[in-house]
Amino acid sequence: MISCRCEIAPPSLLLRVAERGGREARDAALRTLLTSAALRSRRTALGATLRRFGLSPADLEFLPAQAPATGPENTVYDVAGGGEEALPGRRVRGTDDPPTGDAAVDQAFDGAATTATFYREVFGRDSVDGRGLDLVSSVHFGRRYDNAFWTGDQMVYGDGGGGVFVPGGLTRSLAVIAHELTHGVTQFSAGLAYRGQSGALNESFSDVFGVLVEHRAGDVDAASASWLVGEGILEPSLGGALRNMIAPGTAYSGDDQPADMDAYADLPVDDDPRNDNGGVHINSGIPNRAFAEAARTLGGRAWETVGPVWYEVLTGGRLAPTADFAACAALTVRVAGERYGEGSAQQDAVRGGWEAVKVRLPADPR
Numbered sequence: 001m002i003s004c005r006c007e008i009a010p011p012s013l014l015l016r017v018a019e020r021g022g023r024e025a026r027d028a029a030l031r032t033l034l035t036s037a038a039l040r041s042r043r044t045a046l047g048a049t050l051r052r053f054g055l056s057p058a059d060l061e062f063l064p065a066q067a068p069a070t071g072p073e074n075t076v077y078d079v080a081g082g083g084e085e086a087l088p089g090r091r092v093r094g095t096d097d098p099p100t101g102d103a104a105v106d107q108a109f110d111g112a113a114t115t116a117t118f119y120r121e122v123f124g125r126d127s128v129d130g131r132g133l134d135l136v137s138s139v140h141f142g143r144r145y146d147n148a149f150w151t152g153d154q155m156v157y158g159d160g161g162g163g164v165f166v167p168g169g170l171t172r173s174l175a176v177i178a179h180e181l182t183h184g185v186t187q188f189s190a191g192l193a194y195r196g197q198s199g200a201l202n203e204s205f206s207d208v209f210g211v212l213v214e215h216r217a218g219d220v221d222a223a224s225a226s227w228l229v230g231e232g233i234l235e236p237s238l239g240g241a242l243r244n245m246i247a248p249g250t251a252y253s254g255d256d257q258p259a260d261m262d263a264y265a266d267l268p269v270d271d272d273p274r275n276d277n278g279g280v281h282i283n284s285g286i287p288n289r290a291f292a293e294a295a296r297t298l299g300g301r302a303w304e305t306v307g308p309v310w311y312e313v314l315t316g317g318r319l320a321p322t323a324d325f326a327a328c329a330a331l332t333v334r335v336a337g338e339r340y341g342e343g344s345a346q347q348d349a350v351r352g353g354w355e356a357v358k359v360r361l362p363a364d365p366r
């Protein structure tokens, strides 16, 4: 199991606001970045310790292998402006409790429930770990904190309002919530290392299933979908969304995602936020677009066409934690052939998606 502190907002976006915004916005963006660094080191240590024993948090809680059909426990905490030392905060809503009237609490609760239902009903997966792991969310993290993240064992949402996200924006987007929970799914399945191409794949799987949860909840088909992640939650002066999967690089002003391998950002893996762990939120645009192109080619419900192929690749035990784009692409083509038949329209669409973004595939045997 490899855990990450996986955030929704790219560090480059926070840096842009820090560099160009007023003093308040700068301070808020820097606080967000610095908190990230502090949490990351602690979570890495915890994840490494569990990994040494081959354990996940679920193992330590002695959960039954089969959770009831009603799904995992869903609990929301209010950290009331506190930082990491205050997590998870005060328990404000549990699985069977009515709405609280606090929009962030209720949106985090509903988004987690909708995401868990998606994984259970579409893929037969019981919570993020497949073993009924409790869903824990903390809201009102930090002051004007412009990010949301998965810590390795829970979700955390800031209130926004620091210059990047509109106040309350982070819990308003179902795709953002599903994106964060999918980092948990990845952690407990392929365990993609959060750096370079494997990290960009980690980010991309979260975007893919983030939008698929939103598609299913709104019964949106692949042809009419916007393919935007985090629509309408950025400050309007920045742009309309965090990511555009069908047209990477166009979501907001300064969006630096490449649309294909010709524009791949070859960045070092270091502590400089500009380099984004080797471009995990930047190059993720490439596999994002491969998925969206394949889904659009096939039309219909993407969670029933290409979604199951991506899910099998992520969770089927064949994708290495350090996989690169080419390895992932080859596996999606193979899995599409297994699921729908060699030479099927579905397999051709998957192949076409990767060709559109210029990721090299093994030769077509036909």
Ligand SMILES: [Zn+2]
Binding pocket: 006, 007, 008, 179, 183, 203, 206
């Ligand atoms: Zn992420």
